[in-house]
Amino acid sequence: MVGMETQLASTPDTASTSPAKRTGGRSALVLAAVRTAVEELIKERGPERVTVPMIAERAGVNPTSIYRRWGDLPTLINEIATYRLDPERPLPQSGDLRGDLTAWAREIIEHYSTAVNAALLRAGAATAGESESDCLRNRRAEATMFVARTPNPPVTADQVIDHLVAPIIYRVIFLPWSIDGTTADRLVAELFDRA
Amino acid sequence: MVGMETQLASTPDTASTSPAKRTGGRSALVLAAVRTAVEELIKERGPERVTVPMIAERAGVNPTSIYRRWGDLPTLINEIATYRLDPERPLPQSGDLRGDLTAWAREIIEHYSTAVNAALLRAGAATAGESESDCLRNRRAEATMFVARTPNPPVTADQVIDHLVAPIIYRVIFLPWSIDGTTADRLVAELFDRA
DNA sequence: CGCCAAAAGCAACAAACGTTGCGTTACGGC
């Protein structure tokens, strides 16, 4: 009984090939527009004061499209936050652990010095408990890598997390004004030399 | 011209005495009910999925009362988060800086080990940028105090923040499972001894 | 005890939100 085309848009007959997702052209445009809209709005109003219709209007897109694609505002924000971080950028690799970590820390601080990224980090913090989308996990992996490739590492990966990443993230979230050009170097110095 | 009692609830004639705030009885009950409702809901559903009407119903209170008192959901959550922390509890005071800091760190970890407090912290993080209600500021004050009352402090208040408070808060928010009974001692040790 | 006004309740309302069904566009594959 293949008749009665109920067209429920599920389980296509050629199930094995591919669902034939659509990634180019218009979809991509919508995606980009929504992303920038979210970033702008989150920067302007803070993550708590943004709504889906707002984003839709700013992006020149119908709210329905957003609801259908993401379903949820936290989901959407999380997706954007995680995406924005790590486009597989090259990491510092001078052979000197301390130098690498300093450069790396500067990079992170630089990244979060923009209002958008800081706001996205805060938004991510709010949903960190429930969804697995921890946007900081990559940092942990990077720290582990830095330490692992050093012969006799004077610090552990955990120490890098605790005394370099954690202070930076903490200050970005709660004390943004307290970060300046010397922060990265100071933290690295305290990590290695002890004050 | 004291006449024409327009009664706009502003600038009472006896401006100097007091606006005659009302703190006892019913108000206090509502406050308590709302607080526990927020805590329960935030624990159950995560900070992003809580709404004012929800809280009102759970608390057995009219939504209007909440809107009038706090005006805003972020405001309300923030208020609760900051309140919950420090009811002027006594701080460790053994005379030994290291011992005091250890006890203090253990206290903080203990506090955030409950789901409610962790969730409230995350909620606070989301709104940290905009409103001044930084629920961590008390911690900063306490750290400063600890250091200030020690004759020749081997660490600065900033170092306590960066290497003791920050790692704890960071882990509570992003890596809650990574905290155990040894964390406080380890961090203090790393702060003082260097690994 | 009795007054005054702060704070809570109530009810009705406008606005915003999110869902659903259906028509239209246009990507991807042939």
Place this chain on the structure above:
DNA sequence: GCCGTAACGCAACGTTTGTTGCTTTTGGCG
């Protein structure tokens, strides 16, 4: 180019949210 259908747009709808004017309760104080 042509077709099938994924993804978007549109419009209508029910629900939820937040506001406002008013009444009722009741805490604080003489």
